């Protein structure tokens with residue numbers, strides 16, 4: 497039996513492990529951290545669960561390809577928590593817009609909010625319905641080349657709808673809340689194509705976008721359980737230092753504790769730069785890979801700072817994802833902001849002690865903002881404290897006297913992720929190259945390998961340049977398809 501060593505137990509590493517086992521390979525995963533899942537994680541503080549990752553999970557509609565994919569990885573079955581709205585927005589005056597999954601409810605809610613926008617609202621509903629036919633996103637993201645080709649007429653028919661972004665579509669509304677909220681519906685990234693956001697509406701209100709009870713850690717734990725049930729081995733607190741090679745072939749790894757482990761194939765789910773420049777000492781590069789290894793530009797990043805607040809307050813009546821518009825512009829973590837992005841976990845009783853709840857506020861920031869502070873622990877902690885206080889004060893605009901109910905606060909920055917994930921760019925493990933939504937959806941096969949090195953593959957963010965569980969997990973499956981091909985074994989699933 498051929499042996500595969502996998503460095504890292506993020507989505508790419510774990511999925512590679514499962515598919516390797518399903519195809520008859522012996523596997524060992526070495527994980528630097530004390531738990532599996534990589535970025536798909538949460539942590540506990542005084543009984544509150546702070547979820548670092550999951551916002552929406554598209555996997556519970558059996559008729560869509562996502563369902564089978566997550567089922568193979570063991571995520572499904574799990575307990576589902578029904579979510580009624582994709583994203584909500586609230587004005588400073590307390591007026592709510594809910595982007596409900598149920599289209600009848602959505603239409604009547606939007607029309608009662610803004611009768612003058614009836615035509616645009618009908619158009620929005622029509623677009624959702626257009627992309628609800630078939631399984632366009634499943635076929636592109638998970639399908640074979642044939643699946644993708646067979647969906648070409650589907651997409652050609654809808655071509656004219658591709659040019660709208662959330663921002664351009666939002667401009668059509670008269671109602672000030674809808675106008676302001678629409679551009680921000682997809683994690684406050686206004687230039688995201690509208691059709692891409694519509695993927696979240698794909699299963700209407702049939703529970704396809706439900707929340708796996710427990711959130712990110714349920715996903716990671718379920719995948720680990722499946723991997724182990726299949727006979728896969730995982731070692732925690734085992735950081736890989738070197739990938740060993742012989743005649744330009746990867747033959748194993750050496751850990752930080754000095755132990756050496758041999759394999760027929762090595763897969764790295766770890767940071768690409770560190771894999772190439774440290775674990776392989778920069779030996780397997782060309783101009784392209786060296787360019788990829790250059791640091792990313794210091795741009796404004798979503799989720800760069802996350803403020804978690806555990807409150808002794810029942811939050812079950814609040815929407816799950818909320819864009820909260822502020823009374824006036826303020827500066828937070830060096831950026832002028834007009835709204836806060838909230839996740840409110842009141843719908844999942846397992847995220848907080850009984851009768852209590854968790855609010856997560858996500859802020860945009862530049863990597864350099866906390867980077868420059870993180871060398872001075874005191875200053876870094878002071879800044880985190882300042883941000884948390886500022887955020888709680890702002891939340892009081894919609895959650896009166898919140899401060900009195902705060903029991904725990906935690907702030908995670910890009911430096912936090914870098915520390916725990918052993919990466920070089922916050923949480924992303926992306927190469928320095930142009931990325932696009934279409935590129936992420938179709939994938940770039942050249943990213944799986946390195947020049948002149950055989951029996952070595954990458955899985956995860958370095959390959960996909962995408963912050964998406966499904967794409968990074970899929971890259972793990974693709975790697976095993978490639979290894980099966982190398983070995984002349986027919987890939988089973």
Ligand SMILES: Cc1cc2nc3c(=O)[nH]c(=O)nc-3n(C[C@H](O)[C@H](O)[C@H](O)COP(=O)(O)OP(=O)(O)OC[C@H]3O[C@@H](n4cnc5c(N)ncnc54)[C@H](O)[C@@H]3O)c2cc1C
Pocket residue numbers: 503504505506507508509526527528529532533534535536548549550551552734735736737765766767799913916917918919923925955956957958962963964965966968969
């Ligand atoms: C704040 C945030 C919010 C997100 N929200 C969503 C969301 O709502 N929906 C969604 O689909 N996706 C979301 N994502 C993205 C998603 O979590 C990631 O794309 C995905 O988890 C990354 O998987 P990966 O395979 O790249 O591995 P990673 O998660 O990057 O894991 C890599 C693993 O390798 C380990 N490792 C590193 N170096 C070594 C070494 N030398 N030796 C051994 N082990 C090592 C690390 O400890 C880690 O466990 C979010 C991510 C973040 C950070």
